[in-house]
Amino acid sequence: MKLMKKKLRLMVVIMSVMMISLIVYGAVSLGASGNRWFSSSVNTALRKVKSDVIPGRIYDRDNVPIAFNNDQGERLYHPDELTRRSLAHAVGTKSGLVKNGAETFFSYLLYAYDAGYFTRLSAALTGNLRHGHNLRLSLSSRLSRYVIDHFPSDKSGAVVVMNYRTGEVLVLSSFPNFDPNNQKGVASDPKKPYINNATQWRSAPGSTFKVITLAAAIKNIPDALNHTYTCNGALEVGDITITDAGMASHGEITLQKALTVSCNIAFAQLALELGDEKLRETAQAFGLDDHILFSDLVVENSIYPKRNRTAREIAWTGPGQSALAVTPLQMCMVAAAIANDGEMMEPKLLLQAVDNSRVGKAQMSANVYKTPLTKPEADLLTQAMREVVKSGTGRRAAVPGLPIAGKTGSSQIDGQEKTNAWFIGFIDDKTLPYAVCVVVNDAGEGSRQAAPIAAKIFEFLNQNR
Amino acid sequence: MRNKKRSDQNKWLTLPGMLFFFTAFLLLGLRDFDYRAFVLAAAMPLGFYLLTAVLPRFLPADRLLLCLVNFLCGLGILTLFRLNPDRGIDQVFNYLVGVLGMVICLLIIRFWHRLRWLLPIIILISLLLMGLPLLFGQVRNGAKAWVSVFGVSFQPSEIVKVALLLVMASLLSHRMVIPALAFAAVCLGFLFMQRDLGTALLYYASALILVYVSTGSLSFIGLGLLGGGTAAYLGYQMNTYVQNRVKIWQNPWADPYGVSYQVVQSMVAMVNGGAWGTGLGLGNARIIPEVQTDFIFAAIFHEFGLLFGMGIILVYLMIFVRGVSISKRARTRFHVLLSLGCSAIIAIQTFVIIGGNINMIPLTGVTLPFISYGGTSMVSSLCIMGLLQGVANANQRGLEEDEMIAMLGEDR
Numbered sequence: 001m002k003l004m005k006k007k008l009r010l011m012v013v014i015m016s017v018m019m020i021s022l023i024v025y026g027a028v029s030l031g032a033s034g035n036r037w038f039s040s041s042v043n044t045a046l047r048k049v050k051s052d053v054i055p056g057r058i059y060d061r062d063n064v065p066i067a068f069n070n071d072q073g074e075r076l077y078h079p080d081e082l083t084r085r086s087l088a089h090a091v092g093t094k095s096g097l098v099k100n101g102a103e104t105f106f107s108y109l110l111y112a113y114d115a116g117y118f119t120r121l122s123a124a125l126t127g128n129l130r131h132g133h134n135l136r137l138s139l140s141s142r143l144s145r146y147v148i149d150h151f152p153s154d155k156s157g158a159v160v161v162m163n164y165r166t167g168e169v170l171v172l173s174s175f176p177n178f179d180p181n182n183q184k185g186v187a188s189d190p191k192k193p194y195i196n197n198a199t200q201w202r203s204a205p206g207s208t209f210k211v212i213t214l215a216a217a218i219k220n221i222p223d224a225l226n227h228t229y230t231c232n233g234a235l236e237v238g239d240i241t242i243t244d245a246g247m248a249s250h251g252e253i254t255l256q257k258a259l260t261v262s263c264n265i266a267f268a269q270l271a272l273e274l275g276d277e278k279l280r281e282t283a284q285a286f287g288l289d290d291h292i293l294f295s296d297l298v299v300e301n302s303i304y305p306k307r308n309r310t311a312r313e314i315a316w317t318g319p320g321q322s323a324l325a326v327t328p329l330q331m332c333m334v335a336a337a338i339a340n341d342g343e344m345m346e347p348k349l350l351l352q353a354v355d356n357s358r359v360g361k362a363q364m365s366a367n368v369y370k371t372p373l374t375k376p377e378a379d380l381l382t383q384a385m386r387e388v389v390k391s392g393t394g395r396r397a398a399v400p401g402l403p404i405a406g407k408t409g410s411s412q413i414d415g416q417e418k419t420n421a422w423f424i425g426f427i428d429d430k431t432l433p434y435a436v437c438v439v440v441n442d443a444g445e446g447s448r449q450a451a452p453i454a455a456k457i458f459e460f461l462n463q464n465r
Numbered sequence: 466m467r468n469k470k471r472s473d474q475n476k477w478l479t480l481p482g483m484l485f486f487f488t489a490f491l492l493l494g495l496r497d498f499d500y501r502a503f504v505l506a507a508a509m510p511l512g513f514y515l516l517t518a519v520l521p522r523f524l525p526a527d528r529l530l531l532c533l534v535n536f537l538c539g540l541g542i543l544t545l546f547r548l549n550p551d552r553g554i555d556q557v558f559n560y561l562v563g564v565l566g567m568v569i570c571l572l573i574i575r576f577w578h579r580l581r582w583l584l585p586i587i588i589l590i591s592l593l594l595m596g597l598p599l600l601f602g603q604v605r606n607g608a609k610a611w612v613s614v615f616g617v618s619f620q621p622s623e624i625v626k627v628a629l630l631l632v633m634a635s636l637l638s639h640r641m642v643i644p645a646l647a648f649a650a651v652c653l654g655f656l657f658m659q660r661d662l663g664t665a666l667l668y669y670a671s672a673l674i675l676v677y678v679s680t681g682s683l684s685f686i687g688l689g690l691l692g693g694g695t696a697a698y699l700g701y702q703m704n705t706y707v708q709n710r711v712k713i714w715q716n717p718w719a720d721p722y723g724v725s726y727q728v729v730q731s732m733v734a735m736v737n738g739g740a741w742g743t744g745l746g747l748g749n750a751r752i753i754p755e756v757q758t759d760f761i762f763a764a765i766f767h768e769f770g771l772l773f774g775m776g777i778i779l780v781y782l783m784i785f786v787r788g789v790s791i792s793k794r795a796r797t798r799f800h801v802l803l804s805l806g807c808s809a810i811i812a813i814q815t816f817v818i819i820g821g822n823i824n825m826i827p828l829t830g831v832t833l834p835f836i837s838y839g840g841t842s843m844v845s846s847l848c849i850m851g852l853l854q855g856v857a858n859a860n861q862r863g864l865e866e867d868e869m870i871a872m873l874g875e876d877r
Contacts, residue, residue: 004801007678008789011805018816019782023775025825026735030771034736042721042729045737045749113739 033293039107041096046107052123055110056132058091058102060141061170061351067091067103077180078141086144088180089196090172090349091137097183097194100298102137102349109133109353109362131356138168138351138364143460147173150456152449156191157420157440158198158328161457164336164426165433166366167345169297171457172198172329197439199299202325206411206446207262207393208422208437209320211381212334214259216274216282218377225256225384229266238312242268242319245410245445259384260392262408262447264319271318272311279317280304285372286334287344288326294369296349302326320409331424332437333369338381339405339426339435342373382428394425397451399458403428406454408446418442421449427458434461475518478532482517482539483510489543489745496746499550505557509539516564524571527857530787533780534835534850538563538843540777541836544765548751552838559840563847570627570848574803574855584635588648591628594621595655602659608830610661622656622664623845630806630852633672637679638799646676653696662700662707663829666817669693671810675802714827727754731763731822735771742770757838759830762822778819781834785812788853794860804856807849 037043055075058067066078066087075094077084092101103110112119112132123130140161147159151173161171174197178186186194195201217224233249235242244250244264250257258266271279283289288304305313305323316322329347337344346369353362373381385405388394394406406425413420421443426435436454443449486509494502517532538560546553573580598621602609610620629652636645649672656665673689676682701707709724717725717732730753737743750756750764766774788808795801811834818837821828832842 001798001801003681004678004798005793007681008793008801008805011674011678011809012786012789015785015809015812015816016782019778019785019812022778022816022819022823022825025820026775026823027771029823029825030736034739037729037733037736040718040721040729040733042726043733043737044752045733048749 035108036105036293036298038113039100039105041099041104046111049111049113053111053130053132055094055107056112056134056353056356058110059134059136060087060139061137061168062140062142063136064141066137066139066141080145081179081181082148083141083145084180085177086148086171086173087139087141088177089174089194089198090139090144090169091180093180093183095183097180097187098196099200101196102135105296105298106135106350106353109135109350112355133353133355133361135350136352136354137349138163138170139172139349140170142464143457144171144173146460147171147453147457148177150453151175152440152443155440155443156197157438157443158196158201159439159453159457160198160329160332160437161461162332162336162345162347162435163433164339164345164435165430166364167336167348167369168351168364168366169347169349170434172196172349174198174201198328199297200327202300202302202327203413203420203439204321204324204411205326205331206320206409206420206422207264207267208331208334208407208409208424208446209324209326210259210262210267210318210409211338211385211407211424212283212286213267213270213274213279213318213320214255214384215286215338215373215377215381216279217255217270218380219282220274220278225254225380227255227270228252229255229258229269231258231263231265233265235265235268235315237268237272237315238310240312242312242315256384256387259407260387262319262388262393267318268315269318272315276307276309276314276317279314280307282372285370286337287330287370287372294346297329297347299329299347300327302330321412328437328439331422332435335406335424335426335437336435337370337372338378338385339428339433340378341375342371342378343368344370344372385425386428389425393445393447394423394451396447397423397425397454397458399455399462402432402458402462404455404458406451408451410445410447413442416442418444419446421446423450423454425454425458427461432461432465434458474528478528479514479518482513482532482536485536486510486513486539486543490546492745493543493547497550501550501554502546505542505546505553509542513539524568525858525861526571526854527787527791530784530791530850530854530857533784533787534847537777537780537835538847540765541761541833541838541843544761544768544836545757545838547746547768548757548764552757555840556838556843559838559843560847562840563843566844567847567851567854570851571855571858574800574852575858577799577855581635584632587628588632591625591632591648592651592655594625595652597621598659599655608661608663609659610656610664619841620839622659622661622668623841625652626664626667626810626845627848627852629668630671630803630810630849633675634799634803634806637675637802638797640679642676642680642685646672657696657700660704660706662704663817663831666829667810667814667831669696670813671806674809675806678805679798679802710827710829714824717824727760728821728824728828730754731760732824734763734767735774735823738767738770738774740771742766742768742773744768758832758842759818759828759837760822761837762819762833765836766822778815781812781815784808791853791857791860795856796860796863800856800859804853807853811846811849 092098092103096104110132157175159173162169176193178193231250283304288302292299303325313322351364389404389406393408397406405428409422410419421440423438438450438453440449490506542556545556597612603611713725717728721729734750748768750767753760756764785808792804818833820826834846
C-alpha cells in the first residue's frame with residue numbers, strides 16, 4: 001500500500017507537466033504564429049472584419065501613399081501605373097490575389113484586430129466604422145519604379161534590393177506584373193502574373209551558388225583561394241561530362257581565378273573534394289533547408305538536395321545546378337550576409353504601424369537571422385567577389401567609384417532555350433549598405449543580362465544616397 | 466457550527482458557477498429570443514446548485530470534484546446550445562442520464578464487497594460489447610467503433626472503458642497481474658481491429674499506469690512500452706489513415722483547404738478568439754467540421770479566449786489532482802488503484818484531444834470529457850467520476866468510523 005501511494009506523487013508530477021505543456025504550447029504557438037494564421041486566406045472571419053473596419057493606409061519608406069481607400073470605400077494603389085505595378089507583389093491586393101502581400105499578411109494591423117473591447121463597443125454603439133492602423137513599409141516606390149524601366153519588358157524574373165545592415169527590403173519586384181487598380185482577368189492569365197517570383201518561386205541559382213561552395217572551401221581548406229585545380233575544358237564524372245560555358249579550358253587554376261571566370265570544372269572538383277556533407281553544412285548555415293518563419297514576409301523554403309546522391313549530382317551542386325531550389329530573396333540574403341561581416345539579417349518589410357490617432361502599434365527592429373560566416377571568412381569572400389566585378393564575369397555590374405562585389409550565374413533549365421540570368425552582389429561600403437539579387441528568366445548569361453541591371457540599381461542608390 | 470461551515474463552503478463552490486450559467490444563458494436568450502435559453506437561464510443554475518450542494522447531503526461525495534465536473538458539463542451544454550440549440554437540449558438529457566450513471570457507479574463501489582461476484586459477468590459482457598462493432602459496426606471517421614441498437618447508436622468502447630477500470634483495479638488489487646494484462650490486451654486487440662486508435666491509446670496508457678503502480682515493476686513497464694511502441698509502429702505502417710494524421714500534424718498548412726482543413730480552421734478559430742475571445746454568441750466556430758465533438762475546445766477557446774481556455778485545462782488538472790488525493794486517502798488496494806485509474810484516464814483523454822486541437826500532437830478522435838456532445842461519452846465520463854466518488858464516499862465513511870472509535874475510546 002505504502003509503496004503504491006509513493007508512486008502517486010510521480011503520477012501527479014507527470015500529469016501536471018503534460019497539462020502545463022498544453023498551456024505553454026498553446027500560448028507560445030499562438031503568440032509566435034497567431035498573426036500568420038489570422039491573416040491566412042482560410043480565415044473566413046476576416047471577411048466579416050473587413051466590412052466593419054476601414055483598412056489603414058500603406059506608405060512607402062519616403063511616406064509616399066501606395067495603398068489607400070477613396071471616399072467611396074474603394075481600395076486604390078499608387079496613382080502612377082508603372083509604380084503600382086512595380087509594388088504589386090510586395091504590397092499585394094485587398095482581394096488577396098497575391099499570396100501573402102502586405103495587404104493580406106499585415107491584415108491584423110490594417111484591420112486593427114488588436115482593438116480592445118472598448119473601441120469595438122463604442123464603434124458598435126455609434127455605428128461608425130472603425131479605422132485600421134496605417135503602415136509604413138521599407139519599400140522604395142521610386143527605386144521600384146526605376147527598376148521596371150531597366151528590366152526587359154518581355155521577360156519574367158525578380159529583383160530584390162535590401163539593406164544588408166538592417167534587413168530592410170527596398171525592392172521586392174516580380175515580373176511579369178499586373179495593375180492592382182485593374183485586376184480583371186489577372187487571376188486567369190496563363191502567365192500567372194500574381195505569383196511573386198522573388199519569394200514564391202524557386203530554381204537552381206546557377207553559378208551564384210559558387211559563393212556558397214567557396215564559403216565551404218574557406219571553412220574547410222586552408223588558404224582556399226589559392227587552392228588549385230586543373231581545368232581541361234571537360235570533367236568526366238560517372239557517365240556525364242561537365243563543361244564550361246563556351247567550352248573554355250582554363251588549365252591550372254586557383255579558386256579565386258575560378259570564381260572570377262566562373263569555371264564550372266574547378267567548382268565541380270571542389271564539390272567532390274569537400275563532399276556532400278560539408279557543402280550541405282555550409283548551405284544550411286546560409287539558411288537553405290530552413291523552415292522559414294519571418295515576422296514580415298512569407299518565403300518559400302530554399303532547398304539543398306537530399307542525401308545519397310550520385311557523384312555527378314554532387315559535382316553539379318558545386319556550380320549551382322543539380323536539385324538546388326532557392327528563392328531570389330534567399331540569394332539576396334546570401335549576398336547580404338557576406339557583405340555584413342557574416343551576419344545575415346532577417347528581411348524586414350514593416351517599418352512602423354500607427355493607429356488613427358498616431359499611437360505607435362508596431363516598430364521595426366533589426367535582428368540577426370543567422371551567422372553563416374566569421375568576419376575573416378566574410379572578408380575573404382568579399383575580396384573574391386570584388387575581383388569578379390573588377391576583372392571577371394561581373395564586369396558589367398561595375399560602377400565607377402563604387403566598391404562593387406558580386407557573382408553572376410546562368411542556370412540551365414530543362415526545356416528552356418536560354419539560361420536564366422542571375423546576379424547577386426552588394427556595395428562594399430557600410431555607408432551605402434545595399435545588396436541586390438537580379439534574375440531574368442530565359443534571357444541568356446547572367447554577365448550580360450542580369451549584371452547591367454544591378455549596375456543601374458547601384459548607380460541609383462549612389463545618386464540618391 | 467459544522468453546518469455553518471459547510472453552507473459557507475457550498476456558497477463559494479456554487480455561486481460563481483450559478484452566476485456564470487445564469488448570465489450566459491440570459492445573454493443567449495436576449496440575443497436570439499429563444500425561450501429555451503430563458504428556461505435554461507433559470508434551470509441551469511438551479512440544477513448546478515442541486516447537483517453540487519444538495520446531492521452530497523444524501524450521498525456523501527467529494528463536493529469540490531462534483532463542482533468542477535458539473536461546471537464542465539454545464540459549460541458543454543452552454544457551448545453546444547450556442548452552436549446548435551437542439552444539440553444543447555439533447556446534451557441536457559445526456560447529462561441527466563450521466564448523473565444517474567454516476568450515482569449508480571457510486572453505489573456499486575459502496576457495496577462492492579457484496580457485488581464482487583459480478584466481476585466475471587462484467588468481463589464477459591465487456592468482451593461481448595467489444596466484439597459487437599466488428600459484427601454490426603458502422604464506420605465513422607475511419608474507425609469502426611459504433612453500434613446501432615434499436616435506432617440508438619453508441620460506442621461500446623466508451624462503456625467498456627468504465628468496466629476496464631473496475632476490472633483492472635479489482636484483479637490487480639488481488640495481485641492477479643496476468644489476468645488483468647490479458648483482459649487489457651484483448652480489449653486493445655479489439656480496438657485495433659476497429660481502428661479506434663484514440664481510444665486504444667487511452668486504454669493502453671491507463672492499463673500501463675495501473676500495472677506500474679500496483680506492481681512497481683519496471684520490467685513490466687519496459688515490456689509494456691516496447692509492446693505499445695511496436696503496435697504504434699505497425700499501426701502507422703499498415704494504416705494510411707494514421708499516416709495522414711501524422712502528415713497533417715507535421716505541417717497543417719501544406720493543404721489548408723483539403724485534408725488539414727479541420728485542424729487549420731481550429732487554429733484559426735483560436736487566433737480569432739485571441740486572449741479574451743470574441744465574446745459568447747459573437748464567434749463563428751461553427752465552420753470547424755466536427756466542432757461539437759472533437760473540436761469543442763477550439764469553439765470554447767474561440768468565444769471565451771485564451772485565458773479561459775487555459776483555465777479549462779487547469780480545471781482538468783485540478784480534477785486529476787483531486788482524484789489522486791482521494792486515492793491517497795483510500796484504505797484498500799482496490800480503492801487506490803480504482804481512483805487513480807479513473808483520474809488518469811480522464812486526464813489523458815483531455816490531454817490527447819486538446820493537444821490535437823492545438824496541433825501539439827496528431828489528432829485522434831476522442832471526445833473532450835464532460836464537454837463534447839455525445840450520450841455515450843457523457844455517460845461513460847460521469848460513470849468514471851461515479852467510481853471515483855464511490856472511493857471518496859468510502860474514505861469519508863472510514864473517517865467517520867475512526868472518529869466514532871476514537872470517541873468510544875474516550876468515553877471508556
